[in-house]
Amino acid sequence: MQEILFNFISKYVSLTEDEQNALVSLDIFRSVKKGTTLLKEGQKSKESYFVLKGCIRTYYVLDGEEKTTAFYTEMEAFTPPCVINKTPSEYYISCVEDTILTVSNSDMEVEVNSKFPKFEIMCRILSEELLAKQRIDFDEFKTSSPEQRYLNLLQSRPDLIQRVPQHQLASFLGIKPQSLSRLRARITEKDKG
Template identity: 35%
Template sequence: MEKSYQQYLEDYLQSFVNLSSEELTLFRSQLSIKEYAKKDFFFESGEIQIKMGFVCKGLLRRYYINEKGKTITTGFVKENEYATDYPAFIQQRPSKYYMECLEPCIIIELAYDDIQVGYTNFKSHERYGRLIAEKVLTIQTDRVESFLFDTAEQRYLNFIKDNPGLINRISLTHLSSYLGIERQSLSRIRSKIAKK
């Protein structure tokens, strides 16, 4: 049976184990939950992202469109991850990215203004904000370093290792764009690995 929205919210709140009852009450009052259909956008390029999203169910893709009109995938956001362009979000400036649902999604949302209220009133909220920032920064840094230090094949193998099961949920076109290689090259890499 499908979880209720309330159960998704309660499961999410359970991850914040050190919050006082007062903090939990505030946090619970600030959260909202929303369903998105496949191909809906959580936010689009040029928009200011006013809500942080925590993905309960579904999969999103972050991408931008370059000066030649080509779509470049820069990330995937799955269950138990945050849907955000974090640097733009914390500065409340327009994003350069699109965040599109590849599957129907259920997302818990927390508004930027409410996050600031939490930071002002509770030290633990600052700690959780820092942990989210560290996680997002690590993901972005790992991606940049993979282009600097890894071969295309290593990037593919690392993606599979770090994202078990995700390979069956995304298209080869999106994956090849994310890995920075042509689709034909990705097919060759996959064939080569399959023969090992």
């Protein structure tokens, strides 16, 4: 499992053995069961995550309804906005599947970054990349219809459609579960004709 993390890091910086050991000694690997809630609305947190195996999602509860806005799967890292802004969380984070991830906290990161400037550089590059990636996702969302969004997802993350419940997918696509059902029926109807 550690190798997955080091493999990921190696895309950004190359670590010495000392640096690798420093990372391992932080004891950041966690296994969490499907359904576990990692963060609740209203809580404060300093934790960042990196998914080694499995799937976690973020969702808001608005008017008593769950609104899923993101899924993070293998090799994806993220830091909740509440950690950056030092505010109570506006959303929940929970595990869609049994998941193995790393959990780091921002105090720890400050320390590591000052000891190893390499990590600072990695965090900068990673943030810039994620920002660019998210910008493109957002733009694509804005400029597409729900049906196009679903078809895009089918292309870009086909695994998600298999491993995630439909009603969570629906709000991820910005629509109601009934609309997703209908939209899927419409597409398979088109395929026939």
